Each structure stands twice: as C-alpha cells, then as structure tokens.
Amino acid sequence: MTESTLFTIAFAVYVASLLVYFAALFARRERWSRAAALLALLGLAAHTAALVVRTATSGHAPFTNMYESLSFLSWAIVLALLIFARSARTPRLGPYLMLIVVALVALASSPLMPKEATPLVPALQSYWLWLHVSVTLLGEAFFAVAFVAGILYLASPAPDRKERFDALAYRAVAVGFPLFTLGGLVFGMIWAYRAWGRYWAWDPKEVWSLITWLVFALYLHTRIVMGWKGKRSALIAIVGFLAALFTYFGVNYLLSGLHSYA
Amino acid sequence: MRSLVKFFSSVKLAIVLIILITIASVVGTLIPQNRGAAEYAARYGGLAGFFTGLGLTTLYRSAWYLGLLILFALNTVVCTLTRLGPKGRRAFGPARTAAPQALAAMRPNVRFRLPGTLDEARARVTAALRDRRYRLDAKAGEGRIDVLARKRRLGWFGSDVVHLGLLVVLAGGLASGLGGRRADLALVEGQTAGVPRAAFQVRLDKFETEYYPKGGVKDWKSRLTVVEGGADVLTRVVEVNEPLRYKGYSFYQSGYGTDWNAARLDLEIRRRGDPAFVKPLTVRTGVRTPVDDPGVTSLLVRRFVPDFVLGEGNQVRSRSEEPRNPAALVEAWKGEERIFAGWIFAKYPDFGQGHAEGMKARMTPGGQAAGAPAPPIAVVLKAYAAAPYSVLEAAYDPGAGLVWLGCALVTAGFFLAFYWPPREIRIALEETRGGTELAAGGHAAKGRDAFQAEFEALFRSVRRPE
Ligand code: HEM
Numbered sequence: 078m079t080e081s082t083l084f085t086i087a088f089a090v091y092v093a094s095l096l097v098y099f100a101a102l103f104a105r106r107e108r109w110s111r112a113a114a115l116l117a118l119l120g121l122a123a124h125t126a127a128l129v130v131r132t133a134t135s136g137h138a139p140f141t142n143m144y145e146s147l148s149f150l151s152w153a154i155v156l157a158l159l160i161f162a163r164s165a166r167t168p169r170l171g172p173y174l175m176l177i178v179v180a181l182v183a184l185a186s187s188p189l190m191p192k193e194a195t196p197l198v199p200a201l202q203s204y205w206l207w208l209h210v211s212v213t214l215l216g217e218a219f220f221a222v223a224f225v226a227g228i229l230y231l232a233s234p235a236p237d238r239k240e241r242f243d244a245l246a247y248r249a250v251a252v253g254f255p256l257f258t259l260g261g262l263v264f265g266m267i268w269a270y271r272a273w274g275r276y277w278a279w280d281p282k283e284v285w286s287l288i289t290w291l292v293f294a295l296y297l298h299t300r301i302v303m304g305w306k307g308k309r310s311a312l313i314a315i316v317g318f319l320a321a322l323f324t325y326f327g328v329n330y331l332l333s334g335l336h337s338y339a
Numbered sequence: 340m341r342s343l344v345k346f347f348s349s350v351k352l353a354i355v356l357i358i359l360i361t362i363a364s365v366v367g368t369l370i371p372q373n374r375g376a377a378e379y380a381a382r383y384g385g386l387a388g389f390f391t392g393l394g395l396t397t398l399y400r401s402a403w404y405l406g407l408l409i410l411f412a413l414n415t416v417v418c419t420l421t422r423l424g425p426k427g428r429r430a431f432g433p434a435r436t437a438a439p440q441a442l443a444a445m446r447p448n449v450r451f452r453l454p455g456t457l458d459e460a461r462a463r464v465t466a467a468l469r470d471r472r473y474r475l476d477a478k479a480g481e482g483r484i485d486v487l488a489r490k491r492r493l494g495w496f497g498s499d500v501v502h503l504g505l506l507v508v509l510a511g512g513l514a515s516g517l518g519g520r521r522a523d524l525a526l527v528e529g530q531t532a533g534v535p536r537a538a539f540q541v542r543l544d545k546f547e548t549e550y551y552p553k554g555g556v557k558d559w560k561s562r563l564t565v566v567e568g569g570a571d572v573l574t575r576v577v578e579v580n581e582p583l584r585y586k587g588y589s590f591y592q593s594g595y596g597t598d599w600n601a602a603r604l605d606l607e608i609r610r611r612g613d614p615a616f617v618k619p620l621t622v623r624t625g626v627r628t629p630v631d632d633p634g635v636t637s638l639l640v641r642r643f644v645p646d647f648v649l650g651e652g653n654q655v656r657s658r659s660e661e662p663r664n665p666a667a668l669v670e671a672w673k674g675e676e677r678i679f680a681g682w683i684f685a686k687y688p689d690f691g692q693g694h695a696e697g698m699k700a701r702m703t704p705g706g707q708a709a710g711a712p713a714p715p716i717a718v719v720l721k722a723y724a725a726a727p728y729s730v731l732e733a734a735y736d737p738g739a740g741l742v743w744l745g746c747a748l749v750t751a752g753f754f755l756a757f758y759w760p761p762r763e764i765r766i767a768l769e770e771t772r773g774g775t776e777l778a779a780g781g782h783a784a785k786g787r788d789a790f791q792a793e794f795e796a797l798f799r800s801v802r803r804p805e
Contacts, residue, residue, distance in 0.1 A: 199559060202579070255750070258750070259750055263749070263750065271582060273591065273593070279399040284364050284368050288361050288365060291364070295357045295358065298350060
C-alpha cells in the first residue's frame with residue numbers, strides 16, 4: 078500500500094476512535110472507552126506503516142517538511158495517549174487528546190501542506206535530524222497531554238477530578254520536559270554545532286525553544302518549591318504547550334531565521 | 340552578606356528571573372536582531388533610536404540581558420548550595436533515635452506489635468527491607484533499635500545535578516563568547532591559507548559539488564589538508580555536517596562560489612576592415628597580455644562580472660554569481676598608452692564594440708577623452724571560466740566542551756530527579772513485655788502512591804512472614 082493510502086486509513090480510524098471516545102464519555106460506558114483506545118492503537122499501527130513506507134520511499138527521515146512533521150507529531154500524541162490512557166484514571170483525556178490528533182492529521186492532509194518528498198538540502202543530511210526532531214516532537218506530545226489535563230482541570234467542577242488532572246499534568250511534564258530538553262535543546266545544539274559550527278546562534282527558533290523550556294522550568298519550580306498546584310499550574314502548562322506550538326508553527330511562518338526549512 | 344545570601348537563595352527570585360528572561364527573549368524574537376540602522380529606521384521610525392539605545396536590537400548581547408543571566412546563575416549557585424547540607428544529611432547522615440510523634444507525623448506510617456524478642460523483630464524487619472533493596476543503618480540503644488532504611492539516595496540530588504549542569508552550560512557559553520573566534524576561508528583548489536592565530540595552515544586539495552539527478556545540490560565536499568611546519572599532517576573530506584577538527588579548531592563547509600575575479604577568458608581579436616582576420620587569445624583578468632598586432636601591443640581585462648547590470652549612478656556591478664550576462668572591461672594598449680577601454684558582452688558580441696568610447700566615457704570615469712579615433716581592433720568575448728572556491732569556516736570554540744558536559748549533567752540530573760525517586764523509612768523497635776513494639780514512618784518526595792503501596796506491602800510481610 079502507498080503511504081497516502083495508509084495515512085488516510087489511519088485518519089479514518091482516528092476519527093472513528095474519536096467518535097467512540099466521545100460516545101463513551103457521554104454514555105458513561107467504560108468498555109466503549111477501551112474500544113476507542115483499541116481503535117487508536119489500530120490507527121497508530123496504520124500510521125506507523127505510513128511513516129515507514131514514507132521513510133523507505135523518500136530515503137530520509139519522515140520529518141523534513143510541515144506535512145511530515147505534523148504527521149509525526151500526531152503519531153507521537155497517539156503514542157502518549159496510549160501510554161497514559163490507563164493510569165490517567167479519567168475518561169476525559171482520551172476524547173480531548175484525540176480531538177487534537179484529528180485536528181493535526183486533518184491539517185496535515187489539507188491541500189495547504191505540500192506532500193511530495195523532496196531531496197534533502199545538505200544541512201539536513203544527518204542522523205541528528207532523526208534524533209533532534211523525533212525526540213523534540215515526542216516531548217511536545219507529552220506537553221499536549223499536560224495541555225489537555227490543564228484545560229480539563231480548569232473546566233472541571235469536581236475537586237477529586239481536578240486533583241487527578243493536576244497529577245496527570247505533572248506526570249506528563251515529568252516525561253515531556255526531559256525529552257524536550259534532550260531533543261529540542263541538547264540534540265539541537267549538537268547538530269547546529271556539526272552543521273553550522275555554532276551550538277547556539279540566538280536564531281528565533283532556538284530562542285522559542287528556550288522560551289518553551291523556561292515556561293516548563295517555571296511550572297516545575299512554582300509547583301515543587303512554592304507549592305503552586307491546581308489552577309496556576311494548569312495555566313502554566315497550557316501556556317507551555319502554546320509556546321511549544323508557536324516554536325513549531327509560528328516561528329516558521331511569522332519569524333525568519335536559519336531554521337526556515339522545517 | 341547574610342541578607343545577600345538570603346536574597347540569592349530565594350526561589351522567588353528564580354521565578355521572577357525566569358519570567359523576566361522569558362519576556363526579554365520573546366521581545367528579542369519580535370524585533371529582528373543585528374540589522375543595519377537604516378532597516379530599523381524604516382521599520383520603527385522614531386522609535387528606532389529608542390530601541391537601539393535600550394539594546395533591544397542586539398538584545399542577547401546587551402548588558403542587561405547578560406546581567407539577568409548572571410543573576411540567574413548566582414541565584415542557582417546560592418540556592419543549590421544552601422540546600423545541599425540538609426539534603427546531604429538526609430541522604431547520608433547516620434541513624435538517629437526518632438521520637439514517636441515524629442514517626443507518627445510521617446506519611447505513610449504504621450504502628451503495631453510483633454511477638455518475639457527485639458532481635459527477632461530486627462531480623463524480620465531487616466530481611467523485609469533488604470528484599471526491597473533498602474540500605475540499612477541502625478542505632479542500638481537500651482532495649483531499643485532505630486533502623487534507618489534508604490534507597491536511591493542519589494535521587495535527592497537530581498535537581499542539584501541539573502542546576503550544576505546549567506551552570507556548566509552557562510560557563511561554556513561565556514567561554515565561547517569571550518574566547519571563541521571564527522573566520523571564513525575562501526579557497527580555490529590548490530590554495531593554502533593560514534588559520535588566524537593558529538600555527539598551521541589548511542590547503543584545499545579538491546572541491547566538488549554533488550547534485551541530485553533532478554537538480555538541487557546534494558552535497559559540497561572539500562578535501563582539506565592540514566599543513567604544519569611545512570609538512571602535510573592530516574587530510575580529510577569536509578562536508579556539511581562533517582567538519583574537520585584539529586587542535587581545537589573546527590573547519591566547516593559553510594559556502595561556495597566562483598572566483599570570477601580571477602576569471603580566465605577566451606577572446607577573439609578582429610581587425611577592422613579585415614573580416615578574414617580572427618585571432619584567438621586567452622587572458623586572465625588583471626594580467627596584461629601581449630598581442631601581436633601593429634595597432635595594439637597588449638590587452639588587459641581590467642574587470643569581469645558574471646551578471647552585468649548598471650546600478651545606482653551607472654556603477655557596474657554583478658547582479659548575481661551566476662554567469663547570466665558575462666561582461667569584461669577590456670583595455671587595449673599601444674606601448675604605454677591606453678588607446679581604448681570598453682565593456683564587451685559574451686551574449687551581445689556586437690554591442691559595445693562600436694560604442695567603446697561612449698561606454699567608456701559613461702562607465703570608466705577618468706578614462707580617455709571622448710572623440711578619440713575608433714580603435715583599430717574589435718574584441719569578442721567567446722568563453723569564460725573561473726575556478727570554484729569553497730568557503731570553510733574556521734572556528735575556535737573553547738566553550739563547546741563545557742556545554743556538552745553541562746548538557747550531560749542536565750540529562751543525568753533529569754533522570755535522577757524524575758525517575759530515581761529516593762525513599763526513606765525510619766523504624767523504631769522497642770522491647771516491651773512479651774513482644775516488640777514497632778513504629779515506622781516513610782518519606783518520599785515523589786511517586787507517593789507507589790511508595791505507599793510498597794510501604795504497606797513491606798509491613799504486611801513483617802507482620803506475617805511467609
Ligand atoms: C531554568 C533553569 C532551571 C531548571 C531547568 C531547573 C530544573 C530543576 C529540576 C528539573 C528540578 C527538579 C524538579 C523535580 O524534582 O520535579 C529542580 C528543582 C529545584 N530547583 Fe531548579 N532549575 C532551574 C533553575 C533554578 C534556579 C535559578 C533555582 C534557584 C533558586 C532553582 C531552585 C530549585 C529548587 C530549590 C528545587 C527544589 C528541589 C530540590 O531541592 O531537590 N532552580 N530544578
């Protein structure tokens with residue numbers, strides 16, 4: 078099967094998973110939730126196959142343009158969802174996170190995103206491309222979990238549920254922050270050093286990664302050392318994910334710099 | 340001094356600084372950095388001077404941004420150090436006699452009675468804790484034993500390792516900023532260049548550009564040889580992403596181009612009024628070449644541009660590095676007298692010839708007076724070639740090693756802080772009539788649910804050993 082067929086299958090299965098998730102939520106059927114997670118897993122399998130086929134046919138890492146990296150980010154979010162689905166102890170994470178996945182996959186499928194695989198410019202021909210982008214986007218997927226948990230926290234009226242969302246957001250940050258630091262900052266610096274001879278150039282994309290990172294450092298310190306929990310923590314987690322999104326999209330379209338290719 | 344330490348040990352200060360640095364960094368991405376004054380004036384009008392004065396246009400090098408980073412570093416040092424002592428005692432201090440209220444205040448805690456002697460109770464507790472990989476310290480008293488069980492003690496220091504790593508990264512950045520230097524070396528094949536302030540040179544042996552079958556550059560490859568003390572010491576192919584490193588210097592493939600200033604041109608000389616006369620001549624830009632002709636003794640190509648345009652004030656310049664409109668400024672000499680000068684164009688062989696004087700008058704100020712006799716020969720630019728050059732960036736960066744070390748520390752610290760949660764259990768065993776009274780409390784900063792489960796299982800097995 079071709080990559081685009083597999084990708085379309087994944088898209089369809091994700092949409093099905095989304096519908097079943099919401100049905101489970103509104104009908105209060107826990108078993109349906111599990112069926113939705115199973116669908117998500119099937120979608121993930123098709124999506125994985127799509128990424129593998131794309132890598133094989135293009136001969137390079139599947140994140141060198143917006144379409145590819147959106148596809149990988151949504152893949153990573155489904156993975157994060159499946160990792161957290163059980164221990165989150167809430168039926169709400171699944172539907173709302175899946176909503177983000179479906180939105181990202183729809184955006185990737187839209188005609189706005191050119192889909193052809195182009196040969197890599199010399200600067201991108203490096204295994205650091207793999208390490209840098211995949212680990213960063215994986216970290217951002219966990220920030221997406223923290224984001225949804227933060228929103229659910231703010232939207233939820235019940236104190237015991239709030240408690241769970243708060244803990245969930247923290248656990249997601251505890252996974253996402255090290256990954257983002259390693260992928261986005263450390264691997265990014267190593268690669269920049271190899272390709273351009275400088276590990277840090279204050280390029281807007283670099284600075285926005287730093288900003289995202291500082292927001293999550295703020296999240297941890299206000300929480301651990303000053304005991305901020307709940308509402309303020311949730312807000313910082315939300316701002317952090319938005320900063321990550323801006324680093325990823327906004328910088329490319331609104332600010333200019335060295336990272337103009339991806 | 341004391342209040343200064345207090346000020347710098349505050350996490351509130353850290354939070355204020357993180358917020359300020361974040362805001363400043365955002366501002367620095369909204370205002371383009373390090374541009375020319377004219378661009379700022381066009382963009383911001385009257386505000387331009389204000390922005391420049393505040394350092395907002397070179398923000399990441401401005402004194403106040405660096406000042407924020409320095410305060411942040413001081414804050415991290417003081418804050419981490421002041422907490423190290425208590426943490427060290429928690430992780431490595433000896434067992435102490437615990438008051439019953441202290442144990443009861445810990446979360447989680449238990450209290451129950453065991454049959455048997457103090458030593459039997461101790462053996463049971465010890466076995467259960469060892470099973471779960473706790474390290475034990477004990478303090479024995481009169482009819483009483485205090486056991487201190489700990490594991491993953493390094494986990495207490497995860498945050499300190501992260502903070503230390505950050506400081507090392509900042510120190511590396513400082514070293515790079517103060518001691519780093521870089522220079523672009525543009526070399527054509529066979530050329531050797533000195534490396535600024537280094538006791539060796541590099542020679543470009545070969546430079547190749549590889550293309551994809553459908554066009555587009557695949558890679559640039561420069562074969563570089565390090566020459567030291569007159570001898571070749573090392574040869575390596577440098578590509579994008581594959582620099583050469585030697586004695587603290589790194590050489591990066593950073594650009595390429597064509598050395599049009601040293602172009603080699605194939606000309607054709609024609610004699611006016613004698614269409615059968617065609618004489619080929621190869622010249623180098625800037626080198627006067629003898630011509631065997633009664634009217635002209637030598638030709639000099641003063642200048643060659645690959646993509647001729649007339650810019651502002653009729654200045655000749657090259658619009659690009661591509662040979663889209665190659666043109667040469669040719670001078671004809673008779674003895675020591677320049678008899679004409681004019682631009683000739685490869686794409687427009689007829690243009691320029693008859694206009695040599697007019698062109699010259701327009702474009703080579705200070706040239707010969709107008710109205711001079713028509714030159715006896717015409718020159719045609721038939722072909723042009725120039726060597727490609729490779730731009731290699733030579734960088735000396737004394738901070739990079741520290742930065743990598745700091746990154747490794749930060750990564751290790753994250754692992755410790757988030758995934759190596761330390762545990763501590765304090766147990767007081769007290770001999771009573773016909774048994775032993777056990778009181779215990781646990782402490783975990785992270786993963787409390789998992790710890791609670793472990794704690795409960797542990798004391799269940801102490802109560803009912805299998
Ligand atoms: C942006 C830079 C910083 C980063 C990335 C960072 C990172 C961390 C991390 C990962 C932890 C452990 C969190 C946890 O266990 O969940 C931590 C804890 C802590 N940080 Fe920072 N830190 C930074 C700056 C600072 C500064 C400037 C201070 C100085 C006031 C500070 C004070 C603390 C304190 C007091 C803790 C408490 C936990 C402990 O003592 O173990 N941090 N930091």
